[in-house]
Amino acid sequence: MAQAKIAVVIVILALLQVSCATARKKHEPDGGSGGTSAVMTVNGFEKGEDGGGAAECDGKFHSDDDLVVALSSGWYAGGKRCHNKIRITSKDSGETVEATVVDECDSNRGCKNNIVDSSPAVWKKLGLDTKVGEVPVTWSDS
Known part of the structure; x- marks a missing residue:
């Protein structure tokens, strides 16, 4: 059970990281x-x-x-x-x-x-x- 929770947390963190990187790139004046x-x-x-x-x-x-x-x-x-x-x-x-x-x-x-x-x-x-x-x-x- 604990391993499943850790896996879910890792997936969520990975998705947040990709989402943040994409948002930063869109807001940079030179397109990132x-x-x-x-x-x-x-x-x-x-x-x-x-x-x-x-x-x-x-x-x-x-x-x-x-x-x-x-x-x-x-x-x-x-x-x-x-x-x-x-x-x-x-x-x-x-x-x-x-x-x-x-x-x-x-x-x-x-x-x-x-x-x-x-x-x-x-x-x-x-x-x-x-x-x-x-x-x-x-x-x-x-």
């Missing part, structure tokens, strides 16, 4: 994908472009055709995200792309705290015009 809201800006990672020096993660310059980004200092986390891929979703187009973190957008030197500074290739892959300069996105670790 876990994305962090940010502003995506365009940056040149090639030598002599507006990105400045070589990328912090590897000391190299990167082609504008590479899917690469620099993250605001807090998200860059002292280099902990170096060489990791992040998933970026345009709030305007709904398109998604994966890009590699290669640099920091230094928040102590004028970069805002909510920036995903990306190569022209990222913009192209998302179907966005780099002349716009800034667009709303969400991003998450891949």
